[in-house]
Amino acid sequence: MFPTPIAKRSRTAQVSYQAFLPFALILWLLPLIAVALFSIKPEADFANGNYWGWPSSFEGFNNYGRVFFESNMPRYLFNSLLITIPTMIGAVALSAMAGFALGVYRFRGNLLLFFIFIAGNFVPFQILMVPVRDLTINLGLYDTIMGLVLFHVAFQTGFCTLFMRNFIRALPYSLVEAARVEGVAEWRIFWYVVLPLMKPALAALAVLIFTFIWNDYFWAVVLTQGPGAQPVTAGITEFNSQFRAAYHLMSAGSIVAALPPVAMFFLMQKHFIAGLTLGAVK
Amino acid sequence: MLRPAVRSQIKGIPMATAPIVPDRHPPVQRGWYKRNEIRLTPWLFLAPAMLFFAVYVIVPIGQSVWISFHEWDGLGEATWVGTANYDRLLGLGDQNMDRKFETSFWNNIRWLILYLLAIPMGLFIALFLNQTVTGIRVYKSLFFFPFVISQVVVGLVFSWFYLPREGLLNAILGLVGAGPINILGDPDMATYGIIAAGLWPQTAYCMILYLTGLNSVDPEQVEAARLDGAKGWRMLWYVVLPQLKPATFIAFVVTIIGALRSFDLISIMTNGGPFGSTRVLSFFMFEESLSEFGFRMGYGAAIAVVLFIIMLFFIAYFLWSMWRDEKEGR
Structure with missing residues (x-):
């Protein structure tokens, strides 16, 4: 309702608004459009200084083909998947349980525990870096996918618990009480009463965690090295040194690396946004 | 249907006459877990998350603070240096602040x-x-x-x-x-x-x-x-x-x-x-402790602690706001 709906404004205002929209969008996405344009240009265009003109030939298939067949990119993408999906499952599972405990039961220290989870979620990564790296090395998990997954599950549990607990708080408590009167065991209340109602929260967190973990760079650099276990965010720097100054290939590589979370976002938009607002903005 | 607990309560009420229909159910012997279910369940549900969070987030914060009072290359023995790292970083005493x-x-x-x-x-x-x-x-x-x-x-x-x-x-x-x-x-x-x-x-x-x-x-x-x-x-x-x-x-x-x-x-x-x-600060810390410039973990940890303290002001404010909302909500 605010600002004044365009439908109530003059005809000129409506037309100019509609005309300005695509213009504003292009301006907003300009750096990205530039990269997309680079990624379909032939190498010759860069040598000739034709950076911003029309591509002299369409080399999209060629450039993207080379990303997939002449570099470690597929390996990095696969690593990213192997890191992201178990983390997603682990963090959602742990936090669903923790959120249930904090949202449904009253006990001493409930709020304190909840606040520790929130606070932990805000700490700078650097204060965890040295001990976590040390722990990972001692567990023999340095430069393994497992090492990254374990840390990510632990850290994301903080944020997820915040979200889950608030979501469960908003559910009608009488459902739990009714089940208790019926003599249903507590774990069954979780599994058969609360969990089915949590589906939107589970979906929101799953897409959000997917994006966060896919896009993680810091921990990938701290806990892994080389194509054996590195995800695509860290791998892209190696990819770029392989194709130094070959902007058409580096652009294509970046687009490939960025695409999976983008696809996830467009497929699950509603859940994604519900997650981002931390469930606080309805 | 009444839960066993309720039934036994009813049974416990002394009555003037013997019940007309005798209770054929023997008193249910419930296990220790069943009797404490409501009290125990939250902790069982919390245990995995707490374990993970403690090992990877809470304990490392303490460890970082501890490391920041040492000189350590990440491999050998760490030497206790007191506040030397902080002195050098913040320029306490007769030194200049690290540029x-x-x-x-x-x-x-x-x-x-x-x-x-x-x-x-x-x-x-x-x-x-x-x-x-x-x-x-x-x-x-x-x-x-x-x-x-x-x-x-x-x-x-x-x-x-x-x-x-x-x-x-x-x-x-x-x-x-x-x-x-x-x-x-x-x-x-x-x-x-x-x-x-x-x-x-x-x-x-x-x-x-x-x-x-x-x-x-x-x-x-x-x-x-x-x-x-x-x-x-x-x-x-x-x-x-x-x-x-x-x-x-x-x-x-x-x-x-x-x-x-x-x-x-x-x-x-x-x-x-x-x-x-x-x-x-976050980049500086990484550079000091984990890059080609060397593995000064102690000094890096000190930088991380300073960054953490800066962040703590904001975290405290956020938590305080959330706590206020929580009180209003109840």
């Missing part, structure tokens, strides 16, 4: 202040897009798009955008006759160039928070205010913004945390350069 720390600290302040611009910018775009015309949903998601891309790719995209010869920015500046500028190569401009890159996804995030918030603005209040003659800025300030308070709070939280966490963009775009002018 790198000084640069990093002031850059962090720049990040904090300028990053907050994402909030009004996000609000502005949200207001611009808060209309119902055909295709507006697609526009909204495309405007949000930069947030979904990893910071690494945002960093790459912007460093190419800024390139002095091939970059689009200079191509555009050339059109209006302005000379080519090398933003990331100039120590005075590089940090601002990186912050601008960071503002791009952050603005998108704030925009989506406000768009969701605007959905729940009460149309009757807006209509009533409109009848009273409020419009434009006054309407925004006195009627709409108060209703957007939850969105503003979250935008504030995520922007502050994002500003202090900035690492990826700096690492990708300039790697701290030129001449170390774009370092921030």
